[in-house]
Amino acid sequence: MKNLEACYEINFSKINFIERKVKIENPKTIISGAPKTGKSYLIYDFLSNFKAKDYLYVDFSDLRNDLNDISKNLQEFIKKNEISVLILENFDFSFLLPQCENIIISTTSKQNIEGFEQINLNALDFEEYLLHDNKHQNITQSFNSFLKFGNLPEIINLEEHKKIQRLQEIIKLICKDETQYEIIKIMIENIDEKKSLFQLFNSLKTKIKLSKDKFYEICKILENNKIIFFLSKYNQEKTSKKIFCYNYSFLNAISYTKKFKNEFSNMIFLELLNKNDEIFYLDNIDFYIKSKNIAIVSIPFFNTSLNNNLVKKIIKNASELNINEINIITISNSEKINDPKIKINVIPFYEWAIS
Template identity: 85%
Template sequence: MKSLETCYEINFSKINFIERKVKITNPKTIISGASKTGKTYLIYDFLSNFKSNEYLYIDFSDLRNDLIEIAKNLEEFIKKNEIIVLILENFEFQFSIPSCENIIISTSSNEIIEGFEHINLNALDFEEYLLHDNKHQNITQSFNSFLKFGNLPEIINLEEHKKIQRLQEIIRLICKDETQYEILKIMIENIDEKKSLFQLFNSLKTKIKLSKDKFYEVCKILENSRIIYFLPKYNQEKSTKKIFCYNYSFLNAITYTKKFKNEFSNMVFLELINKYEDIYYYEQIDFYIKSKNIAVVSIPFFNTFLNNNLIKKIIKNALELNIKEINIITISNNEKIQDPKIKINVLPFYEWALS
C-alpha cells in the first residue's frame, strides 16, 4: 500500500488560496475543465476545512502512484484510517468509486454521476484576474497583462520573459501526441473565425498524415474538455460555427502573426460564457444573448466616424432580432450613440467586464 500511505501523508494546510467565484459546496462533487484553470486550488480550498488526517489526496497524474495497487486497496484503506474526505485528482474513472462521506473528483472527462454535483471550471474572468494580480499597480496595467498573456492563474505572477514559454508548455501538456497538437494548433490559429471542421481538416491533411475520423474524434475531445468552443449562428444550426479557445493568449504563443481583433473577441466571448448559456453569433453581431435581448460587438479601436457604416448594419440586423440593447466593447472608448429604436453603449472592456 505504498502509494496510499504516501498520499495519506500529504498536507495542504500551508497553501494560500485566492477566492474564486466558484466554490465546492457539495460533499460529492466532480470538477471538470480545461488544463490549468484552477481545479486543484478549488480542492485545496475545500480541504482547508479538514484536518490532514481526515483526508486522502490521490493524484492520478503523479507517475509514482500505482493505479492497480490503489484500485485494489482503496476501500479498505479508507475504512482502516477513518478517512472522511477522498480526493481523486485527474481521475478518468478507471475503477469504481469507493464509499466515503466526502468525495471530490477532478477530471478532464465530462462525466455525469447521479448524486454528484458537477462544476465546470473556466479560467479566470477579468474580475477574478484582478484579485489574483498582485504585481500591477492599476487596472490599466492589469488589463494590458490580461490581454497579452491570458487568463490562466499560474501565468499572472510569472516573470514576463517566461510567460510565452509556459503557455507553449501548457499547449503541449494538453495534447497526448503530435497529431492532437497539430489539430489544437489549427483550432487556435482560427479563433473568432467562421471555419467548418471539413475546411480545417482539408487544410491540415496537406501538412500531416491524418484521417478524417481521427480529426473529428480529437475535435470532439477538445470540445468536451472545454478547450475549444464552437459557437452556432442564431437560428441556423447548419451554418458554419465560430471557433473560440478557453485561453485566447495561446494564439500569441504559437504564431508571430498578429490577429488582435480575433484575440479580443475571444476574450469578450469568455466573459460571456461565465454568465450566459444561450449565446450565438449573427450577421455583423459577434454575440447575441437571446435571454437578455442583448447584442455584444467587439471593436477594439472604435471610432464613431470611421465605423458609421458598420454601426448602421449592426443596428439593422439587431432590429431584425428585436434586440433592445447593443454593447460595443472596445479597448478604451466610452460613449453613447443616439438611436431612436435601440440603446447603444460603447464601453471599454474592463468597465464592461466589471459591471
Template identity: 75%
Template sequence: MKILEACYEINFSKINFIERKQKIEKSKTIISGPPKTGKSYLIYDYLSNHKSKDYLYLDFSDLRNNIEEIYVDLQKFIKMNEITILVLENFEFQFEIPTCETIIISTSYPYKIRGFENIILNALDFEEYLLHDNKHQNITQSFNSFLKFGNLPELINIDEHKKIQRLQEILKLSSLDETYYEILKSLIENIDEKKSLFQIFNSLKLKIKISKDKFYEICKKVENNKIIYFIAKYNQEKSLKKVYTYNHSFFNAISHSKKFKNEFSNMIFLELQNRYDEIYYLDNIDFYIKSKNMAVIAIPFFNSFLTANLVKKIIKISHEFDINEINIITISNSEKINDSKIKINVIPFYEWALS
C-alpha cells in the first residue's frame, strides 16, 4: 500500500486558482478535454475546499504510480481511511471504478457512465483569459497576446521568448507517436481551409509513409478528443469540411508561413463553439448559427469601400437563408451597415467576445 499511502499525503489546500466558467458541482463527474486546458486545476480547486484526510488523489500519468498495485488495495484503502472523495487523474478506465461517495475522473476523451456528469473543458475563452492575465496593462495588449500565443492557461505566465517553444512541446507531448504528430501538424496547417481528409492524406503521404486506415483512425481520435474540429457546410454533409483546432496559435508554432485570417477565424470559431452546439458554414459566410438565424464573418481589417462587393454577397446569401443578424468581426474596426431586413454589426473581436 506504499503508493496509496504516499498519494494520500498530497495536500491541495494552498492551490492558487483563478475561477473558470465551468466547475465541478456533482459528486460523480468525468472531466475530459484537450491537453493543457486546465482539467487538473479544476480538480485541485475542488479538493482545496475539502480536508486532505477526506480525499485520495491518484494521477495515472505519474510514473511512480503502478496501476496493478493501486487496484489491488484501492477499495480496502478507501474503506480503512474513511475516504469520501476519490480522484482518478489521467485515468483510461484500466480497471473497474471502486465504490466511493464522490468520484472525480479526468481523461483525454469523453466517456459516458450512468450516474456521472460529463464536463468537457476547453481552453480559455477571451473573457476567462482576461481574468487570468495580470501581465498586461490594458485590453489591447491582452488581445494581442491572446491572438499571437493562444488560449492555454499556462502560456500566460511564460516568458514571451519561450512561448512558441512551449506550444511545440505541448503538441509533441500530446502526440502518441511520430505518425500521430505528423497527422496533427498536417491538420493544423489546414485550419480555416475547406479540405477533405482524402486531400490532406494525399499531401501527407508524400512526406511520410502512412496507411489510409491509420490516417483516418487518428483523425477520428483527435476529433473525439476535441483537439480538431470539422465543420460542415449547412445542409450539405458531403461537401468539403472546414478544419479548426482547439488553440488557434498552434499554426504559428508549427510554421513560419503567415495565415493571419485563418488564425483569426479559428479564434472566432472557438468563441462560438463555447456558446453554440451546431455551427456550419455557407458560401461567403464563415459561420452560420442556424438556431439563432445568425451569421458570423471574420474580416480582420474591414474597410467598407474595399469590402463592398463582399458585403453585398454576404447580404444576398443571408436573405436566402432567412438570416436576421450578421456580425462581421474585425481587429479594431467598428461600424453599422444599414439593411432593411438584417441587423449588421461590424465589431472588434474583444467587444464581440465580451458581449
C-alpha cells in the first residue's frame, strides 16, 4: 500500500484556480479531452470543497505509481481511511472501479459508464483566455497573443521565448512514437484544408514506412481524443473533409511556413465548437450552423471593394439554403453590408467571440 499512502499525502489546498465555463457538479464524473486543456485544474477546483483527509488523488501518469499495487489495495484503503472522494487521473479503465461516494476520472478519450456524467473539456475559448491572461493590459494585446501562441492555459503566462518550445514539447507528449508524430504533423500542416485521408496517406507514405490500416487507426484515435477534427460538407458526407486541430498554434510550432488564414479559420472553428453541436462547411462558406441558420466566413483582412466578388458568391450560396445571417469574421475590420434578404455583419474576432 506504499503507493496509496504516498498519494494520500497529496494536498491541493494552495492551488489557485481560475473559473472555466464548465465545472464538476456530479459526484460521479468522467472528464475527457486533449492533453493540456485543463482537466486536472477542474479536478483541483472540485477538491477545494473537501478537506485533504477526505480525498485520495491517484495519477496514473506518475511513474512512481504501480498499477498492480494500486488496483489490488484500493478498495481496502478507501474503507480503512474513510475516503469520500477518489480521483483517478489519466485512468485507462484497466480494473474495475471501487465503491466510493465521489469518483472523478480524467482520461484522453471519452468513456461511457452508467451513472457517470460526461464532461468533454476543450482548450480555452477567447472569453476564458481573457480571464486567465493577467499579463496583457488590453484586449488587443490579449488577442494578438491568443492568435500567435494558442489556447492552452499553461502557455499564457510563460515567458515568450519559451512558448514555442513548450508547444513543441506538448506535440511530442501526444505522440507515442515517430509514426504518430509524422501523422499528427501532416494533419497540423493541413488545418483548414479540404483533404481526404487517402490523399494524406499517399503523401505521407512517400516519406515514412506506413501501412494504410495503421494510418487510419491513428487518425481515428486522434479524432476520438479530440486532438484532430474532421468537418463535413453539408449534405455531402463523402466529400473531402476540412481538417482542424484543438490548438491552431501548433502549426506555428512545427513550421516556419506562414498560413495565417488557416490558423485564423481554425481559431474560429474552435470558438464555434464550444457553442454548437453540428457544424458544416459549404462552397465559399467556412462554417454553416444549420440549427441557427447562420453562415460564418473567415476573412482576416476584409475590404469591401477587394472582396466584393467573393461576397456575391457567399450571398448566392447562402440564399440557396435560405440562410438568414452571415457573419464575416476579421482581425479588426467592422462594418455592415446591405442586402435585402440576408443580414450581413463584418465583425472583429475579439468582438464576435465574446458577444
